[in-house]
Amino acid sequence: MTIEFETPKPIANQQVMLKTVAENMMRSISREFDENEHTIPWSYVEFMHMAMKAAGGGGGLTVTEKPKEGDEKRPPLGYQKLASQIEMLSWGDLGMYLMTPGGGLGAAAVAAAGSAEQKEKFLERFNSDVPTYAAMCMTEPGAGSDTSSIRTRAVLDEKTKEWVINGEKIFVTGGDKSFTHYEKLGKGFIVVWASIDPTAGRAGMRAFVVESGTAGVKINKLEKKMGIRVSDTAAISLVDVRVPFENMLGSHNVEKDNKGFRGAMATFDATRPLVAASGLGVARAAFEFLKEKLEENGVKIRYGLPRQKLSNIEREVIDMEIMLKSAWLMTLKAVWMADNKKSNVLEASMSKVKAGDVATRLTQKAVELLGPLGYSRELLLEKWMRDARITDIYEGTGQINRLVVARQILGYSGSELR
Amino acid sequence: MYSFEPNEEQQMLIDAVGKYAENDLRASAHDNEENKELPKKLINKGWEIGLLQASIPESYGGFGERSAVTNVLALEEMAYGDLAGALAVLTPSLFAMPILLAGSEEQKKNYLPKIVAGEWSPYTSALIELSFDFDPNALKTTATIVEDKIKLDGAKSFVPYAKEAQEILVYANLNGVTQGFIVPKDSAGLSISEEREKVMGLNALPMYKVELNDVKIPLANRLGGASGHDFELIFASMRIASASAALGVAKSSFDYAVNYAKEREAFGVKIAQKQAVAFMLADMRTELEAMRLLTWEAAWKMDNHKEDLCSSAYLAHTGAVDMVMMVTDRALQIYGGHGYIRENPVELLMRNGRGFAMMLGLAIV
Numbered sequence: 001m002t003i004e005f006e007t008p009k010p011i012a013n014q015q016v017m018l019k020t021v022a023e024n025m026m027r028s029i030s031r032e033f034d035e036n037e038h039t040i041p042w043s044y045v046e047f048m049h050m051a052m053k054a055a056g057g058g059g060g061l062t063v064t065e066k067p068k069e070g071d072e073k074r075p076p077l078g079y080q081k082l083a084s085q086i087e088m089l090s091w092g093d094l095g096m097y098l099m100t101p102g103g104g105l106g107a108a109a110v111a112a113a114g115s116a117e118q119k120e121k122f123l124e125r126f127n128s129d130v131p132t133y134a135a136m137c138m139t140e141p142g143a144g145s146d147t148s149s150i151r152t153r154a155v156l157d158e159k160t161k162e163w164v165i166n167g168e169k170i171f172v173t174g175g176d177k178s179f180t181h182y183e184k185l186g187k188g189f190i191v192v193w194a195s196i197d198p199t200a201g202r203a204g205m206r207a208f209v210v211e212s213g214t215a216g217v218k219i220n221k222l223e224k225k226m227g228i229r230v231s232d233t234a235a236i237s238l239v240d241v242r243v244p245f246e247n248m249l250g251s252h253n254v255e256k257d258n259k260g261f262r263g264a265m266a267t268f269d270a271t272r273p274l275v276a277a278s279g280l281g282v283a284r285a286a287f288e289f290l291k292e293k294l295e296e297n298g299v300k301i302r303y304g305l306p307r308q309k310l311s312n313i314e315r316e317v318i319d320m321e322i323m324l325k326s327a328w329l330m331t332l333k334a335v336w337m338a339d340n341k342k343s344n345v346l347e348a349s350m351s352k353v354k355a356g357d358v359a360t361r362l363t364q365k366a367v368e369l370l371g372p373l374g375y376s377r378e379l380l381l382e383k384w385m386r387d388a389r390i391t392d393i394y395e396g397t398g399q400i401n402r403l404v405v406a407r408q409i410l411g412y413s414g415s416e417l418r
Numbered sequence: 419m420y421s422f423e424p425n426e427e428q429q430m431l432i433d434a435v436g437k438y439a440e441n442d443l444r445a446s447a448h449d450n451e452e453n454k455e456l457p458k459k460l461i462n463k464g465w466e467i468g469l470l471q472a473s474i475p476e477s478y479g480g481f482g483e484r485s486a487v488t489n490v491l492a493l494e495e496m497a498y499g500d501l502a503g504a505l506a507v508l509t510p511s512l513f514a515m516p517i518l519l520a521g522s523e524e525q526k527k528n529y530l531p532k533i534v535a536g537e538w539s540p541y542t543s544a545l546i547e548l549s550f551d552f553d554p555n556a557l558k559t560t561a562t563i564v565e566d567k568i569k570l571d572g573a574k575s576f577v578p579y580a581k582e583a584q585e586i587l588v589y590a591n592l593n594g595v596t597q598g599f600i601v602p603k604d605s606a607g608l609s610i611s612e613e614r615e616k617v618m619g620l621n622a623l624p625m626y627k628v629e630l631n632d633v634k635i636p637l638a639n640r641l642g643g644a645s646g647h648d649f650e651l652i653f654a655s656m657r658i659a660s661a662s663a664a665l666g667v668a669k670s671s672f673d674y675a676v677n678y679a680k681e682r683e684a685f686g687v688k689i690a691q692k693q694a695v696a697f698m699l700a701d702m703r704t705e706l707e708a709m710r711l712l713t714w715e716a717a718w719k720m721d722n723h724k725e726d727l728c729s730s731a732y733l734a735h736t737g738a739v740d741m742v743m744m745v746t747d748r749a750l751q752i753y754g755g756h757g758y759i760r761e762n763p764v765e766l767l768m769r770n771g772r773g774f775a776m777m778l779g780l781a782i783v
Contacts, residue, residue, distance in 0.1 A: 001423035003487050005715045006722075008419050075419060303729045307736070307775070308551050322737035326708035329715060333422045333707075350704045399697075406696035409676060409703050417691050 022092025049131035079335035090281025095228035106134025132186030137169035175234025216241035227386030273334035276355030279391030356392030443499025450622035464507035465538035479531030489783035497666025502622035513541035522643035540579035543587035545779030580626035598641030619769035654731035659781035661738035671749035746771035
């Protein structure tokens with residue numbers, strides 16, 4: 001190993017192409033879809049599906065690079081490429097990035113906790129000719145960050161060998177497009193987390209694949225949100241929903257351990273740096289916009305001066321750049337570790353803590369510094385501030401991730417540091 | 419390629435420096451600060467690890483090739499032990515490294531072999547000036563070319579080991595540009611304060627005021643020879659070094675805080691089990707990591723001659739200054755009242771931590 005910061009060629013090339021996409025397919029329609037909540041930007045969806053298929057990505061933003069034979073010397077780049085893609089697409093439009101067709105978190109759960117047969121059965125569809133979605137249903141009205149206290153239940157019907165699921169899920173990103181039938185979309189699914197044994201706590205948690213159109217599932221509403229309005233956030237109720245026995249991911253025996261739950265958590269370890277990357281994409285958009293506007297107005301940032309000689313606005317901009325660049329390096333390190341099969345629980349959570357902070361504070365500050373220009377809906381900065389705010393909340397709030405970081409550095413278990 | 423792990427050779431060096439930092443520097447930091455002195459034996463032991471020697475090519479008497487990344491890793495490790503001790507061990511670098519980076523062939527041949535050949539000897543440099551808006555790119559000490567001589571006038575502060583030094587590399591303003599000048603100790607018009615500088619931290623490190631009144635040196639003593647040199651490279655190296663040392667100081671206080679929080683009980687639990695304390699530690703660790711990577715990147719840019727080295731070094735240093743203040747201050751807070759007592763290590767780390775905002779030029783990688 002060594003210490004190096006040269007952007008790998010494949011990533012540099014990919015970023016040039018993605019920047020064009022971000023500018024022409026996303027930024028150009030950002031405002032329209034922010035103002036018209038719950039409409040679907042088909043141009044982006046269909047273009048991305050086509051482009052990703054053409055690139056051999058198998059439809060969807062996933063780690064596509066598999067080690068080829070005789071190619072052992074080349075270091076693995078999968079997660080690093082993915083994080084860079086996500087950063088650039090979010091620089092284009094965070095909400096729209098979330099709408100990128102593919103399996104998303106639903107497929108990630110299958111990939112993390114499913115058997116070989118399940119992976120084949122459920123994941124093949126994302127390679128089809130039409131854009132297809134999957135979503136993860138974890139959060140409930142009474143259980144957000146504390147995912148172990150979810151109340152959705154799955155009971156096995158011994159006669160039919162079906163699981164019967166009852167419960168209520170909220171904040172399902174892409175839930176509508178994964179479950180509701182749309183002519184232009186393939187058949188998706190939602191992954192529902194439920195307990196098969198409430199007395200077993202976390203050990204009783206399992207994930208179930210619920211196919212689009214399954215009876216008893218109802219999309220109750222699409223949330224109206226502060227930002228990322230183009231991305232649908234569904235509230236879903238499940239009443240006596242029957243799914244086949246083999247749609248449960250993981251073992252059906254309730255062993256006294258947390259395997260099922262850990263499966264979900266492992267998904268988060270992998271996705272936290274990716275959420276960090278998306279937050280930093282918006283933050284970079286805001287930062288570049290701020291600098292551009294300042295320059296247009298004759299404000300130069302004099303790098304290299306001691307603090308005492310800088311104006312307040314210069315100090316703010318320089319501090320923003322420090323935040324942004326260091327948070328991105330932390331994110332890169334976390335995904336580099338994932339690519340190199342190094343345990344990155346600490347680094348993944350630290351990158352999320354930092355990026356969540358940076359995305360939030362940087363965009364808020366940028367709006368302030370640009371005054372009325374920052375607040376005007378004629379420009380995109382105010383939208384980026386609203387969009388960015390979610391990154392310190394979903395996939396583990398800043399506080400939950402601080403807990404994870406603290407437990408890691410202190411060597412504490414969940415019961416030692418609650 | 420991106421990569422975030424020291425290579426084998428670097429790891430060996432980190433381990434060697436780490437041992438010295440832990441067993442020698444960290445163990446004696448408190449006493450040295452209180453006694454206001456660093457034993458020569460302690461400095462020599464650090465010198466023998468050979469950090470500077472490993473940066474100097476064989477042709478100039480050393481045994482290696484300079485790598486800013488390697489030096490950053492080593493300096494963090496050494497500053498982890500004690501900032502004053504680390505700066506003392508590396509004081510000869512303040513003179514040798516600029517010569518290596520920007521000196522003329524003659525200067526390299528003249529000075530480098532004798533600096534690295536024997537025991538630690540206090541070659542030093544003078545950059546800081548005692549004013550609120552001290553700026554290495556706008557120095558108040560002036561250099562004027564008068565016929566075949568260079569005339570230096572001004573006052574410098576915080577010059578480590580000036581009294582014992584044989585030569586001092588003095589930075590001065592030549593027509594608006596910062597340049598280094600090699601000033602022999604016996605130059606007429608050069609005076610060094612009898613008393614040591616009195617500062618908030620770093621009391622173990624002997625530092626002096628240096629005054630230059632109509633000091634005349636030959637043109638050849640200008641760093642880089644008669645035509646001079648680019649100060650930006652040296653300045654970037656100083657900033658990266660300062661950031662690296664800040665990482666070491668911050669990590670030291672972070673480690674103390676973690677251990678203390680896991681020992682100290684309140685309300686029937688260890689205080690580390692309280693989120694109020696645990697979250698402080700999480701933030702400290704996160705900021706440390708953030709600035710470490712920014713510093714590594716700047717050092718890597720230096721080694722790879724990247725165009726944006728200077729702004730990278732500036733950002734890393736500026737960020738590290740805030741980080742080290744935050745981390746050392748919170749460590750003190752976690753110790754509570756005990757943190758305020760000088761018997762405990764964290765108050766010294768906090769005093770030293772504050773110094774990074776203005777102590778530019780006391781280290782170089």
